Amino acid sequence: MAKLTVQFVCTECGSAASRWLGRCPGCNAFGTLVEELAGAEGGGGARPSAPVPLGEIETAESERIPTGVAELDRVLGGGLVPASLVLVGGEPGVGKSTLLLSALAAMSTSRRVLLVTGEESTAQVGLRAARLGGAEKVEILAETELATVCATLEAERPEVCVVDSVQTLYASELGSAPGSVAQVREAAGRLLRVAKQAGVATILVGHVTKDGAVAGPRVLEHLVDCVLQFEGDRYREHRVLRATKNRFGSTNELGVFEMTGDGLVGVPDPSELFGTTHPGEVGAAVACTLEGTRPILLEVQALVAPTDLAMPRRVGTGVDPKRLAMIVAVLGRHAGLGLGGADVFVNVAGGVRIDEPGADLAVALAIASAARGVPVAEGLAAFGEIGLTGRLRPASQAERRLGECAKLRIAVVLAPEGTGGPGGLRVEPVETIRAAIAAALEGRAPRVAEPAQAAARSAA
Numbered sequence: 001m002a003k004l005t006v007q008f009v010c011t012e013c014g015s016a017a018s019r020w021l022g023r024c025p026g027c028n029a030f031g032t033l034v035e036e037l038a039g040a041e042g043g044g045g046a047r048p049s050a051p052v053p054l055g056e057i058e059t060a061e062s063e064r065i066p067t068g069v070a071e072l073d074r075v076l077g078g079g080l081v082p083a084s085l086v087l088v089g090g091e092p093g094v095g096k097s098t099l100l101l102s103a104l105a106a107m108s109t110s111r112r113v114l115l116v117t118g119e120e121s122t123a124q125v126g127l128r129a130a131r132l133g134g135a136e137k138v139e140i141l142a143e144t145e146l147a148t149v150c151a152t153l154e155a156e157r158p159e160v161c162v163v164d165s166v167q168t169l170y171a172s173e174l175g176s177a178p179g180s181v182a183q184v185r186e187a188a189g190r191l192l193r194v195a196k197q198a199g200v201a202t203i204l205v206g207h208v209t210k211d212g213a214v215a216g217p218r219v220l221e222h223l224v225d226c227v228l229q230f231e232g233d234r235y236r237e238h239r240v241l242r243a244t245k246n247r248f249g250s251t252n253e254l255g256v257f258e259m260t261g262d263g264l265v266g267v268p269d270p271s272e273l274f275g276t277t278h279p280g281e282v283g284a285a286v287a288c289t290l291e292g293t294r295p296i297l298l299e300v301q302a303l304v305a306p307t308d309l310a311m312p313r314r315v316g317t318g319v320d321p322k323r324l325a326m327i328v329a330v331l332g333r334h335a336g337l338g339l340g341g342a343d344v345f346v347n348v349a350g351g352v353r354i355d356e357p358g359a360d361l362a363v364a365l366a367i368a369s370a371a372r373g374v375p376v377a378e379g380l381a382a383f384g385e386i387g388l389t390g391r392l393r394p395a396s397q398a399e400r401r402l403g404e405c406a407k408l409r410i411a412v413v414l415a416p417e418g419t420g421g422p423g424g425l426r427v428e429p430v431e432t433i434r435a436a437i438a439a440a441l442e443g444r445a446p447r448v449a450e451p452a453q454a455a456a457r458s459a460a
């Protein structure tokens with residue numbers, strides 16, 4: 001086997017140096033050299049290997065492993081794929097260890113599962129296991145030495161393994177400290193090889209940095225098959241799990257959990273929780289957004305407050321700040337709602353983040369309601385993308401959104417022209433943002449559901 005040597009490689013241009021340098025001699029970039037193991041793959045004496053035609057490969061559509069946590073399965077695209085590598089990232093204390101221990105506990109009833117813990121002692125994990133219950137058969141290994149973890153996995157070959165966390169693993173050949181970019185990359189690379197060769201579905205827990213990237217600037221995301229982000233406010237009980245990359249399923253699926261004393265409980269119907277406004281409240285509107293394939297109703301709240309600042313603030317929690325600035329500008333230009341002398345704050349219920357433009361209309365309605373001091377009509381939900389001309393554009397998968405509205409006793413849905421509606425639900429097509437505000441605030445929409453609709457809904 002080739003001798004292992006350490007070299008420093010530039011992440012920008014790839015040139016190598018034998019010692020660390022602040023500035024890359026190849027491309028003159030600063031601070032881009034990272035430590036790497038050279039010669040680990042026996043380069044010199046390698047033999048050629050025979051390629052195989054794709055058609056001859058056995059595609060026994062390998063069955064997915066249900067994790068026993070329905071919301072996690074949904075985000076993974078129907079369960080864990082055997083021998084895949086999944087990265088779960090999240091802020092400290094958001095509940096990563098809790099979620100994965102409950103999944104391991106559920107899976108341990110029918111298969112062999114292993115928990116590698118580098119962060120907590122076995123006694124600490126035992127405490128959590130006692131709180132969650134049902135984890136008696138989960139095997140646990142307290143180890144941080146990467147070579148030992150890999151050797152154990154190859155020898156024991158459990159079906160599922162959780163490594164909590166990848167930042168604590170340590171390859172002694174590398175000089176840098178655990179958690180450094182070089183160590184984390186080496187750990188993920190070797191675990192990937194073991195996962196594929198030994199057929200272990202491996203879940204890595206990764207810490208996120210201050211700007212939200214897992215383990216430094218996205219070093220692991222390319223390596224792994226699936227990246228899950230566990231989000232939500234540590235101080236509130238709701239947590240949202242979403243896939244930002246998935247080689248075996250759709251991304252942007254959303255799982256919602258509630259943190260309780262007995263662990264994380266899935267919330268199968270988040271619209272019930274997040275999609276209601278208080279009747280008559282100024283500055284609140286219900287958005288019907290789509291997360292992956294899952295429609296979800298979310299309350300959007302806005303506050304418009306006069307300001308003396310030369311540059312008024314536009315602060316959005318859960319909405320994209322650029323999108324918010326655009327909506328405020330369109331409201332000013334095309335709906336006669338000048339907000340130049342006011343701060344605008346927008347907040348989305350439940351710590352959920354809205355990524356899709358279909359929620360534009362509800363954000364605009366909440367702001368308009370706050371600015372005018374008039375509540376949005378009761379029982380009204382809205383979706384649609386706002387264009388720069390003030391015209392509304394149809395949003396994708398309108399039927400799914402309308403279906404969710406019908407399920408949640410919404411009386412009227414404001415939607416762009418050309419959106420067809422299912423029976424039992426009144427869809428009010430609007431062409432422009434100005435027309436939408438008029439319909440929502442000035443009462444063209446009924447304040448309460450009409451009797452005919454109420455009857456249709458109770459029949460549905």
Ligand SMILES: Nc1ncnc2c1ncn2[C@@H]1O[C@H](COP(=O)(O)OP(=O)(O)OP(=O)(O)O)[C@@H](O)[C@H]1O
Pocket residue numbers: 090091092093094095096097098099119131234259260261262
């Ligand atoms: N007895 C309890 N009752 C209710 N919630 C609890 C209880 N014990 C812990 N929690 C919740 O669990 C959270 C910690 O979960 P967990 O240890 O799984 O987080 P983590 O993401 O693994 O954190 P870290 O990054 O530090 O490892 C706490 O923030 C708290 O909200």
Ligand SMILES: [Mg+2]
Pocket residue numbers: 096097098119164
């Ligand atoms: Mg943890």
